[in-house]
Amino acid sequence: MNGRRIVFVGAGGAGLTAAFTLARRAPDAQITVFSKDPVVAYSQCGMPFVLDRKILDFNKLVIYQPPVFKDLGLDVRTSTAIEEIDLDGRAVTTEKGERVEYDRLVIATGSRPFVPPVPGVHLPGVHTLLTLEDGKALYERLKDALNVVIIGGGPIGLETAPAFLDAGAKLTIIERVPQLMPSALDPEMAAIVQAHLEQKGARVITGRGVDSINGTARVESVTCAGEVIPADLVLLSAGIRPNTDLAKQASIDLGVTGGIVVDEYFRVRRNGKVLDDVLAAGDCAEVTGLITGKPVIYAVGSVANRQAKYVADNLLGKKTPYPPVLCPAVCVIGDLHVGNVGLTTHACEQAGITPLTFSARGATRARYYPGGKTVDIKLLSDGDRLVGGQIIGEEGVGGRINVLSLAIGKGMSPADLAGAETCYAPPVSPLIDPLTYAAEMLALKVARAKKSQ
Known part of the structure; x- marks a missing residue:
């Protein structure tokens, strides 16, 4: 590893996970993590479910306590904001005026909620x-x-x-x-x-x-x-916006999304020049979308966590390029699960794609098995290539979105997905899975479109 002094600015899903991974794999590294928040290492994604009393209290969301940091040799400084990054001097300065030098720096400052510019937005309540x-x-x-x-x-x-x-x-x-x-x-x-x-x-x-x-x-x-x-x-x-104030102050390049421009190794640029000793990841950094090849920011925990592993690899000198992303996601609204992956119709059109689509409604279990729920599925393709999908239901959504994510990621066609073998048991699926049926129907639509050309 080039340099032992590693400084992380930000302790969210990308920053702290990368620091943990690095500490385990390079125990001789001197790792310092700064966070302006008083508590770190907790699940932001779990907060709506504490509010709804599905989870009993906020303490359940805290994944690691401070003794764990010490055991790993991490110097985690909470309630400590960084005021300045000095790229030339290889140092950061805290709000209290302390200057901390680094050999490698990781900017993982996350995102901030978008506050609409309307009167009264700062009122109590x-x-x-x-x-x-x-x-x-x-x-x-x-x-x-x-x-x-x-x-x-x-x-x-x-x-x-x-x-x-x-x-x-x-x-x-x-x-x-x-x-x-x-x-x-x-x-x-x-x-x-x-x-x-x-x-x-x-x-x-x-x-x-x-x-x-x-x-x-x-x-x-x-x-x-x-x-x-x-x-x-x-x-x-x-919505949210990338938190890039520090990067902007340090003249680090920002992209069309407003996020920090990084290469496939998460290295930042200043005036177009790649900086080998400064990386950025998480909600503050833009990456490449798989389907469009354009810069995107996906501010979800799964993406930040995955990026952290690549950041750790690259800090250790194992140059591992981060692949273009799809970001399968699921939103749970009470008992309704809302999943999506890839592009919507509007996003397709913005990318110059006129998608073929098929929507289907199916059951999550065999029709005679009690407790089954309805699931709604919409698939999108750019000719023979699947490019997106949306699935909504009260059960069986997450698994099907993951299957669809794999299919899109591997460049599969609707016919490929329709031909994939799937499991069957009355309590978990009808004989023909709704996703398989939707793919079959879209494959027929694609075939008809080809014949008419």
């Missing part, structure tokens, strides 16, 4: 959900909330919706574009999610933005397209 402290603050307010407004129809807000409904609050969800989860779902699939939320008691407003958040001492209402909606709690769920 307006929340975001990113850190453990955010989750605890929201949990305390949830107990007394009568009228809740979620601004934004993305996964984070929608996963918290059941907690508000189960607490007896009147819930309104506002999404400025005409559908929920626009980056993950096609409109007709998003309609299934909206219908589910409305059936549970939520009011969903799409295609209209928020004019203002109103109140004096604290939030009292939200104005949406002229309508005043009572609110004693507001959750901002309008």
Whole structure:
């Protein structure tokens, strides 16, 4: 390994996981991890389920306690923000003025919630959900909330919706574009999610933005397209942005996504020149999308964790290129599982692809076996190549999304997927799996399209 002094700025899924991996594989390394947060090594993805009392308390989300860091030889400094990166002097400076030199630096500063530029957005009672402290603050307010407004129809807000409904609050969800989860779902699939939320008691407003958040001492209402909606709690769920302030201050190159530009070894650039001693990963860094070949940021824990292993490899001198990504994802909204992988129809069109699609509704178990649920599937292909898929149901979603991710990642056609052998038992699947059926029908559509050319 080139240089023993490794400094990590950020202790999320990418930074801390890479530090742990490195400590295990290079016990002689001098590893320092800085985080502005008081608690690290916890699951952000679990917070909506603590709010909904599926998980008993936030402490259950903490994966590692400080004694584990010491046992590994990690110097983890919590509640310590980095104020400056000196690339030429190979050092970082903390908010308290301490200067720490490094041989290799990893920037893993993560992301921050997007705060829409509307009046009243900083009133007490307006929340975001990113850190453990955010989750605890929201949990305390949830107990007394009568009228809740979620601004934004993305996964984070929608996963918290059941907690508000189960607490007896009147819930309104506002999404400025005409559908929920626009980056993950096609409109007709998003309609299934909206219908589910409305059936549970939520009011969903799409295609209209928020004019203002109103109140004096604290939030009292939200104005949406002229309508005043009572609110004693507001959750901002309008997306996230890469946290690149430090990188920008250090003149590190940023890309079209707003994230840090990295190569396949996660090395950053300054003025177009690759820096061998500085890497970046996680929500703050843009990588290459598999299907389009264009820069993307996928701010999910599974991606950050996977990137961390490659960062550790490259710090150790084992040059392992990070492959283009697909980012299979699943969002759990109460008892509804919403999965997606690859491109939506809109994303295809933006990439110059006119996709062929097929949608199917099937069962998760044999028709005669009790407890089966409906599953909705939509597949997309660019000719003979699968490029995307969306699956929604109350069970059997995650596994099918993973199968579809593998199929897309390997460049399979709909016919290839339809021909794959699948298991069968009445409690877990009908004789012909719904994913197989959807692939068969899309393969026929592809064949007809070829004949008509």
